[in-house]
Structures are given as structure tokens and as C-alpha cells.
Amino acid sequence: MEVPRDPTRQPSRTLDVSLVIPVCDGADFVGDSVTRARNFLAQRCPDFEIVVVDDGSSDGTAAKVQPMTDDRVHLITLPSNQGKTAAVIAGMAAASGRCRVFTDADLPYDLEAVPYIVDLVTKGGFHIVVGDRTLTESCSLTRTDVTRQLSSRIFSFSVRMLVTGGLFDSQCGLKGFRSDVAEALFPLLTHNGFSGDVELLYIALKHNLSIRRIPVRLQGSSPSTVKLTIHSLPMLSRILGLRRNWTSGRYDSEVLSGLGSQVYWPRTDVPGRTTS
Numbered sequence: 001m002e003v004p005r006d007p008t009r010q011p012s013r014t015l016d017v018s019l020v021i022p023v024c025d026g027a028d029f030v031g032d033s034v035t036r037a038r039n040f041l042a043q044r045c046p047d048f049e050i051v052v053v054d055d056g057s058s059d060g061t062a063a064k065v066q067p068m069t070d071d072r073v074h075l076i077t078l079p080s081n082q083g084k085t086a087a088v089i090a091g092m093a094a095a096s097g098r099c100r101v102f103t104d105a106d107l108p109y110d111l112e113a114v115p116y117i118v119d120l121v122t123k124g125g126f127h128i129v130v131g132d133r134t135l136t137e138s139c140s141l142t143r144t145d146v147t148r149q150l151s152s153r154i155f156s157f158s159v160r161m162l163v164t165g166g167l168f169d170s171q172c173g174l175k176g177f178r179s180d181v182a183e184a185l186f187p188l189l190t191h192n193g194f195s196g197d198v199e200l201l202y203i204a205l206k207h208n209l210s211i212r213r214i215p216v217r218l219q220g221s222s223p224s225t226v227k228l229t230i231h232s233l234p235m236l237s238r239i240l241g242l243r244r245n246w247t248s249g250r251y252d253s254e255v256l257s258g259l260g261s262q263v264y265w266p267r268t269d270v271p272g273r274t275t276s
Contacts (some may be wrong), residue, residue: 016047017118018097022087022168023105024055031064033107035074040111045118049074053091056081085189092177092186098122100182104173106116109219117176122213127181127209127259130201131174137215170198174216181209184255190245195238202242203251208260 019037023030034050041048054062054077065075076090088102099121101114109131117129132138171194177185181204191199204211245251 008138013185014050015097015113016099016122017041017045018049018051018091018095018100018115019062020051020053020088020091020095020100020102021105022053022055022084022091022102023057023061024081024084024087025057025061026063026105027059027061029106030061031068033105034065034068036074036107037111041114044112044115048072049095049097051089051091053075054078055084055087068256083192083196084194085199086192088196089186089189092182095179095182100177100179101174101176106220108218108220109174110219113174113214113216114176116166116214120214121176123212126212127178128204128211129176130169130211130213131172131216132169133172133212133216133218134168135215138217139215140218141220143258168213170201170214180255180257184253188251188253190250191238198239199242202246203256206246207253207256208262209256210260244275
């Protein structure tokens, strides 16, 4: 996917954190989200930027964000709706932080997670940090629809059995990445929609990257644009193609393989690719 870039934006140095916010038709709340995120980061992670990616909105979302842009807040506008993962890919490509975090546009997760993720990535040695709503310490301060909870759990169980093993919550909309990992990982993605979360974790696991699960505190829950009762089967169908992509070499990356390598014996040959 070709990523729109702002030719006037020339980062003079590497920032500590880039917060990527993908949004589609969020004119009613995106301004509040950007203001909340900016005020929080100014206090807790002052060396920051916010990258808002408008995923082809038709309700004037970009017009709400544009007056807020400056050296801290940047806006990327995709020409048409391409899906959440496509928006995240565009935001990650434009980001310059040593740690790059994406979260949902309505900021449903307590922002205290962001500086914690930054520390785990920049000081703790982890390549990727993912929020996990199934961890014991995770909590919700809002009521979530029972049907939505059940559908999400069934989908997560299916993904865990088919793809991600011990990662229990692939769809949590809060994930952070070390800059070199983000730059190598996101261009490999082939799924533009919500199944992209599963794809990126699959690639990370296959390359043996260091992934840390953290608890999250859910403060709000907006209506989901994904209806798992309708979309689960098509998403699982696409997910089943991940192994084919792996065995065909679609996810090959010297950078990621090097980061995850743990070869501790003298190498005299190159082992063949596994098929699992």
C-alpha cells in the first residue's frame, strides 16, 4: 500500500513515542481523543508525537483534526476507506518514535498503559507489547454487551487454536512496537482489516520476537464496526491462509529473523523452513 506522506514534515530527531490513532467516521469524538492524548503525553511522555490516520471518512473527521495539527499532531488522510490495519500501516510508516503504539480512536484503554509500554520497549528489551483483556489484572470500568463478549471470546479461542498459541487476546486495540520491528513488520502485512492484528502477531511469533502481554483497563466501549457473528468466518478464512504465506516466503525478513535469532551453535549450513 502506498503511504501518503507530508512533504513538509521533517523530524529533526527520534522521539520517545509515536501514538498512532486510526479513525474512520469519528468526527463526533476524534477531537476529544486527540486533546486527551496530547494532554496526557505532555505530562507523562513529553518527547512524543500523535499520528492520526483518517481512513477515508465521509463525516468530516479530517476537518476536525486539521486545526489541531502542528509539530506534535500529524494527520494522514487515506483517499478511501481501506480498513483499520491499512490505516495503522500508514501511521506506523509516518511515525518516528523509538516506540510506536497504536490504539483505538475513542481511546477506550487507560492511557497509563502508554508510558508503561514505552519503558518495556525502550528499556525492558521487548520487541512488541500487546494489551490483553484476559489477564487477571485487566479490568473494565464500563459494561460490555454480553453477545459481543461471547462472540469475541469464541473468535479469540479459534484464533488461539489455529494461529497464536499462548496469546489469548489478539484483537485488543492496544499494541506497541520497537521502531526497527515496526519498520520491518508492518510492510509484510497483507490483511487491511481487523484480521491484520492476528497476521502481525503470527509473523512476530514465527520470527521468534519477544512479545510481552500486559493488562489493560477498559474505560469506555464504543459500538464496534466489526460484527463478529457476521464477520468471524470470513476473518478466520483469511487467517487460515497465514501458513501458506509463511511457507511461500511472503513473510521473509532478514531484520526480523536477525532480531529473533537464538542460534547458539556454530552454523555450518542453513536449516530448511518449517511448515507449521
